[in-house]
Amino acid sequence: MRSKRIYRIAKTFLNYGLDDLIPARWLPWYLRFGRHMMFWWPNKHKEKPAGERLRLALESLGPVWVKFGQMLSTRRDLLPPDIALELAYLQDRVAPFDGHAAQRIIEKSLDIEHIGELFQDFAVKPLASASIAQVHTAKLKQKDGELKDIVIKVIRPDIRETINADLELMESLAAVLARHLPDGRRLKPKEVVREYRKTLLDELDLLREAANAIQLKRNFEDSELLYIPTVYSDLSRKNVMVMERIDGIPVSEVDMLKARGVDMKKLAERGVEVFFTQVFRDSFFHADMHPGNIFVAKDDPTYPRYIGIDFGIVGTLNREDKRYLAENFLAFFNRDYRKVAELHVDSGWVPRETNIEEFESAIRTVCEPIFEKPLAEISFGHVLVNLFNTARRFQMEVQPQLVLLQKTLLYIEGLGRQLYPELDLWKTAKPFLERWMNEQLGWRAVVRSVKENAPYWAEKLPELPNLLYDGLRSQQRIQAQLERHRIEQLMTQQQAATSQFWTILTASGVVSSVWLISQGTAAWALGSGILTVMVGLKAWRARPQIKIKE
Numbered sequence: 001m002r003s004k005r006i007y008r009i010a011k012t013f014l015n016y017g018l019d020d021l022i023p024a025r026w027l028p029w030y031l032r033f034g035r036h037m038m039f040w041w042p043n044k045h046k047e048k049p050a051g052e053r054l055r056l057a058l059e060s061l062g063p064v065w066v067k068f069g070q071m072l073s074t075r076r077d078l079l080p081p082d083i084a085l086e087l088a089y090l091q092d093r094v095a096p097f098d099g100h101a102a103q104r105i106i107e108k109s110l111d112i113e114h115i116g117e118l119f120q121d122f123a124v125k126p127l128a129s130a131s132i133a134q135v136h137t138a139k140l141k142q143k144d145g146e147l148k149d150i151v152i153k154v155i156r157p158d159i160r161e162t163i164n165a166d167l168e169l170m171e172s173l174a175a176v177l178a179r180h181l182p183d184g185r186r187l188k189p190k191e192v193v194r195e196y197r198k199t200l201l202d203e204l205d206l207l208r209e210a211a212n213a214i215q216l217k218r219n220f221e222d223s224e225l226l227y228i229p230t231v232y233s234d235l236s237r238k239n240v241m242v243m244e245r246i247d248g249i250p251v252s253e254v255d256m257l258k259a260r261g262v263d264m265k266k267l268a269e270r271g272v273e274v275f276f277t278q279v280f281r282d283s284f285f286h287a288d289m290h291p292g293n294i295f296v297a298k299d300d301p302t303y304p305r306y307i308g309i310d311f312g313i314v315g316t317l318n319r320e321d322k323r324y325l326a327e328n329f330l331a332f333f334n335r336d337y338r339k340v341a342e343l344h345v346d347s348g349w350v351p352r353e354t355n356i357e358e359f360e361s362a363i364r365t366v367c368e369p370i371f372e373k374p375l376a377e378i379s380f381g382h383v384l385v386n387l388f389n390t391a392r393r394f395q396m397e398v399q400p401q402l403v404l405l406q407k408t409l410l411y412i413e414g415l416g417r418q419l420y421p422e423l424d425l426w427k428t429a430k431p432f433l434e435r436w437m438n439e440q441l442g443w444r445a446v447v448r449s450v451k452e453n454a455p456y457w458a459e460k461l462p463e464l465p466n467l468l469y470d471g472l473r474s475q476q477r478i479q480a481q482l483e484r485h486r487i488e489q490l491m492t493q494q495q496a497a498t499s500q501f502w503t504i505l506t507a508s509g510v511v512s513s514v515w516l517i518s519q520g521t522a523a524w525a526l527g528s529g530i531l532t533v534m535v536g537l538k539a540w541r542a543r544p545q546i547k548i549k550e
């Protein structure tokens with residue numbers, strides 16, 4: 001199976017002339033030799049540009065490669081722009097799998113004999129089918145006897161094995177590229193594939209998707225901006241998810257939206273608002289916002305409300321990430337590139353020894369042309385793309401969650417402009433950035449800090465009398481110890497003085513005894529000697545004792 005797959009991949013790569021993408025001089029002799037030996041697999045699409053050949057090859061290799069290409073299309077720091085653009089057109093055209101097989105998966109996962117036990121009108125023909133899962137409609141029998149319109153998302157059978165096998169091959173290929181490409185260190189193919197593996201495997205777990213949906217729904221409870229369908233978590237498993245069926249207009253159906261009298265300006269602005277609310281208020285954002293996952297509710301066209309589905313990919317941000325975004329955007333829109341450079345160095349995002357002037361100049365070079373457009377037309381997504389590309393050149397490791405955010409931002413802005421071309425992004429986004437900055441720096445920051453620490457103090461308060469008592473007791477103990485220490489010191493000093501006195505007396509005794517001997521007065525000398533020994537013994541006993549305290 002593995003060798004057949006390797007054969008198929010190698011054949012596809014060569015038939016689409018993808019080996020042309022790597023200059024021959026970069027390859028070791030044995031790979032060049034190997035290519036010549038495979039002369040019966042020529043490039044059959046010579047007339048097509050490289051980007052298109054890559055796109056077609058990935059499409060023919062199947063969903064794992066298509067999704068990989070889609071992910072790469074957002075990494076403009078890694079790929080030339082024409083190839084990145086072409087990859088953005090990747091479509092996964094996969095035939096649906098048998099609806100009866102889906103039914104059996106549902107019955108097995110939910111541990112029921114027949115689908116009719118829980119659902120009515122299960123549609124064997126899928127409503128939609130994608131590379132990883134397909135969606136069937138049905139009605140859920142509720143406890144009160146009511147029927148609720150729902151959809152059941154089912155992961156494709158055997159997709160896990162295909163994904164694992166293809167990922168393994170992709171990893172081997174990445175390892176070869178990392179070893180042989182001169183640009184291997186910068187392009188980091190192994191890391192790119194590892195990141196992809198994580199995203200893809202996350203998408204295979206519908207329990208994770210259900211949890212994301214519940215969290216988003218809670219964040220937008222009672223919101224006029226966004227509706228998230230209810231997920232029935234008790235009927236959801238790793239490969240099956242039951243969700244309220246929504247009835248909205250796909251956001252890509254611009255003509256239909258206009259025909260229904262939807263306020264397009266408001267709709268576009270609300271899209272940006274939803275995104276910034278998720279980022280700066282909740283730190284939790286839907287990161288797969290392609291138009292197929294966004295609908296507009298049919299109820300009130302003057303106050304259009306979004307409906308979101310497909311919560312397989314979400315991004316989370318910590319306070320540092322948000323500070324990075326807010327401060328950089330504000331500095332950037334004030335065209336203060338020095339500040340942008342300093343922010344990166346001060347926060348340790350780029351190494352301390354980075355030359356600020358050089359970094360500032362690099363940021364200016366890539367960002368200044370953006371200001372040739374009116375402020376209203378500037379894309380935050382492109383600002384981030386340029387900023388990250390420059391920062392990477394200065395050794396900044398851009399965090400995956402920030403790359404995910406940049407990608408989502410590009411989607412949102414593209415969508416906003418498609419809905420309402422005159423959309424003033426800056427006007428819509430600025431209040432969010434300013435509010436967030438004020439919350440971090442102004443009096444609100446103090447209030448927030450008190451609020452955040454309140455539970456800690458509330459927990460410690462009942463212990464306060466004990467802590468005070470213990471504190472006072474230990475202070476008393478310390479004072480008593482200090483006093484003892486002082487007395488001991490005094491005593492030691494006194495001992496030293498006494499010992500000094502007896503030592504001098506002994507020395508004088510020795511000197512006098514020697515003098516008496518020299519005078520021939522033996523009896524006096526003997527008396528003096530005995531006296532000197534007695535005094536000497538006294539001096540020995542009076543010597544200060546050195547004690548080491550624990």
Ligand SMILES: Nc1ncnc2c1ncn2[C@@H]1O[C@H](COP(=O)(O)OP(=O)(O)OP(=O)(O)O)[C@@H](O)[C@H]1O
Pocket residue numbers: 127128129130131132133134135151153229243244245246247292293309310311312
């Ligand atoms: N709650 C729902 N109500 C109505 N239709 C839905 C619902 N959820 C999904 N669908 C339909 O099923 C399609 C596929 O759903 P979803 O995007 O969740 O699957 P997916 O496998 O992640 O697809 P993709 O990979 O294309 O994003 C949607 O485009 C939509 O048409």
